Structure formats: structure tokens, C-alpha cells
Amino acid sequence: MERKYWVPALERAQDVLQLVAAGPSKLKLMDLSAATGINKSTMFSLLHTMETLNWVIKEKGDTYALGSFFGMIGNAYFSGMSLVKLFEEKASRSVERLGETIQLGRLEKGELVYLAKKEGATQVRLISEPGMRLPAYATAMGKVLLAARADKQVLSYYEEGSFQSYTPNTVQSGEELLVQLRIARENGYAVDQEEVVLGFCCIAMPILDRNGESIAAVSCSMPVHQWTVKQDLAKQEMKLLAHALSAVF
Structure with a gap:
């Protein structure tokens, strides 16, 4: 697929979501950063945005799981x-x-x-x-x-x-x-x-x-x-x- 109009932020978000879906309630910010190669600052912004959109939820142990958005769609x-x-x-x-x-x-x-x-x-x-x-x-x-x-x-x-x-x-x-x-x-x-x-x-x-x-x-x-x-x-x-x-x- 031509990447001329590619949006890297969406690709990074997908990488994070795939990891969270594969290991719900297991991965923290540091784990996701290490697994994707995305720096901690950018990862924090991604997770914060996705949490606000209900794409992910942050749990008690600071791990992440998929949010209600995916159930809605x-x-x-x-x-x-x-x-x-x-x-x-x-x-x-x-x-x-x-x-x-x-x-x-x-x-x-x-x-x-x-x-x-x-x-x-x-x-x-x-x-x-x-x-x-x-x-x-x-x-x-x-x-x-x-x-x-x-x-x-x-x-x-x-x-x-x-x-x-x-x-x-x-x-x-x-x-x-x-x-x-x-x-x-x-x-x-x-x-x-x-x-x-x-x-x-x-x-x-x-x-x-x-x-x-x-x-x-x-x-x-x-x-x-x-x-x-x-x-x-x-x-x-x-x-x-x-x-x-x-x-x-």
C-alpha cells in the first residue's frame, strides 16, 4: 500500500492496541514502550489519548486492557x-x-x-x-x-x-x-x-x-x-x- 498519505500515529496506536488485546491486564506503559520501540513520552501521550477515547482502560496495577469503544462498534x-x-x-x-x-x-x-x-x-x-x-x-x-x-x-x-x-x-x-x-x-x-x-x-x-x-x-x-x-x-x-x-x- 502506498504510504504517501500514511499517518504514523495511527500505526503506532494500532501496534499498542494489538499488544493490549493479546495481553489484557498484563502490560504497563514501560512494557508497551519496550515492545514497540516508542519512547516513554510519546507512549504516555498515546495511552492518555486512547484512555480518553475509551479505546483502553488503565487498571489498578497500571496495566492496560481494551476499553468499551470496541464493544460499541x-x-x-x-x-x-x-x-x-x-x-x-x-x-x-x-x-x-x-x-x-x-x-x-x-x-x-x-x-x-x-x-x-x-x-x-x-x-x-x-x-x-x-x-x-x-x-x-x-x-x-x-x-x-x-x-x-x-x-x-x-x-x-x-x-x-x-x-x-x-x-x-x-x-x-x-x-x-x-x-x-x-x-x-x-x-x-x-x-x-x-x-x-x-x-x-x-x-x-x-x-x-x-x-x-x-x-x-x-x-x-x-x-x-x-x-x-x-x-x-x-x-x-x-x-x-x-x-x-x-x-x-
Whole structure:
């Protein structure tokens, strides 16, 4: 590409962002300066500007992580993803049969990132939107994807005492989480029983690539009064939908 109109500051910012994305909450100003060759004064200005723009956030230990800006623009990116497009096509049948909301998500470290959602014919609207993130341990999709990881890797995502309680049913410790993941491995699916929002339950199944590795998950969420009526049908539909989306990529 011709560099006649190149903006070096943007290139430097991209280099910093790539490092922060690869090692969230690990790198300080000095680390980023050493890794990029950008002097400390310039690095300070870059980070200050990016922090103001919410491109990065500075954490307690003076390390950096990506900021909320990338979540805000993520929806445009997700809409162009082939898996999302296939989900939009395939999920309609399940939504029709269940009358409930179906969601697609993937795991990023210890967080569940929502990629897409198809609303059911219900007056109750879920808070999840594409680009939104929640701790994986609190969600059915997050847990079914964590279940594919080794226990040691799962525990590395969370510090004891850092588990956020969304409801009284939310996982409170690594030990409790591992128990739920063992159940998820045995069942082949995971559930959220009023763990994120009181009054709502959810069931999730993993989407597998050609190597049998979990790459994403689908879930069905519904009010708890529908759970006893539709739980078995939801499990069946999520299994069919996950299978339809698996081994395609």
C-alpha cells in the first residue's frame, strides 16, 4: 500500500492496541514502550489519548486492557460474520417452535461475548445485545464453553473473591464453578437457572468446528414459569440448532 498519505500515529496506536488485546491486564506503559520501540513520552501521550477515547482502560496495577469503544462498534463487525449470518438463517425455526429468544455467543478469556440474538414472540425483552459481555461463569453459553477448557485454564480466568453476584444463584467460587462444569461435560449442555436475572432460565449447547473444538454456543432463554413447560423442547431445539451450525467452519 502506498504510504504517501500514511499517518504514523495511527500505526503506532494500532501496534499498542494489538499488544493490549493479546495481553489484557498484563502490560504497563514501560512494557508497551519496550515492545514497540516508542519512547516513554510519546507512549504516555498515546495511552492518555486512547484512555480518553475509551479505546483502553488503565487498571489498578497500571496495566492496560481494551476499553468499551470496541464493544460499541463490535455490532457492525459481528453483523458481517458468516457464523452470525448462518445463525440468523437457522435460528428462525427454533424461535418459531419455542416462541422464546435464541442467542449466539463465544468465549473470550473468561467472558461470554454475545454475537447475535433472535427475539421470540414475547413482550419480555432480554438485556443481552450483540457486543455485550458478561462473566462466562454466570451464563449458560459461557459455562458450556468453559466446560471444554481444562479446569486449570478455567480457574486462571478468575481470582477467588472476584465472582460477581448478579442474583443469589450466581456462582460464588471456582470450586462451585468446576462442579457445574463437570455436570455440563456429562450432559453436553449447560443451564443458567436465574443466575444472571431473577425470573429467567437458559439452556445452551456448544457449536463445534471440524476438529470437534467448541467455537461458540447457542442458547434459549425464557421466563421461569415457561421453563418447566418448555425445558425439554428447548434442549431438543438447541441441540438441533447447534448441530446445524457445527462443522461448517
